Amino acid sequence: MNEDIEVVRGSGNVFRDFGYQGSDVEQTKSILAARIIGVLNDMELSTRKAETLTGINHSEFARIRRVKLDRFTIDRLITILNRLNQRVEFDIKLFPRENANSGFSLVAE
Template identity: 50%
Template sequence: MKSGKLEVVKGSGNVFRDLGHKNADADQVKAILAAEIIKALDREGLSVRSAQSRTGIAAADFSRIRNANLGLFTLDRLMSIINRLGSRVEVKIKVRRGEKVERGMLASKGLVRA
């Protein structure tokens, strides 16, 4: 095992931004919504097929969400899925002005690959 000094870098609070994703804020919201969908499925003990029967949404979509394959989903589609599962989404927006966060902050420091 290599011994060496590790540098600890404080992240922005959004892993997608830290990794240089172009739409980092939207990706983070999608991940949060997907996690809530998974919680609802688990809470109700629903398989992807039973979720399809209950909501009319394709089982393949629930599989994609469970596997964090969210590229095909829009924010409103994910919110609609949550609604069909019987939950409501409350959105609070807070816009903060602050220090400019460089795209790919960690990548630029050579800590991850861009």
């Protein structure tokens, strides 16, 4: 079978590529949540141990692990990272709306 495959380059924001409202916010929350999950894994913390360490209810960590982020704001996720002894820095780039890559981008290093 010889099928032609179309390659499409994404914008770097899957939420924007699929036309979601609030795509920039969703992308940012997802990146922050992924970092929280990474820190929990690196420190081998259960949600209960994370609660003891940070004072943040274990159910919030459970929601983040399940990527149920609708209850979280960006600043709340940053606060959680701060309590996990992490520092957050943003690299924000603005583009006019008529540009296909409008919005801002968050660079995670």
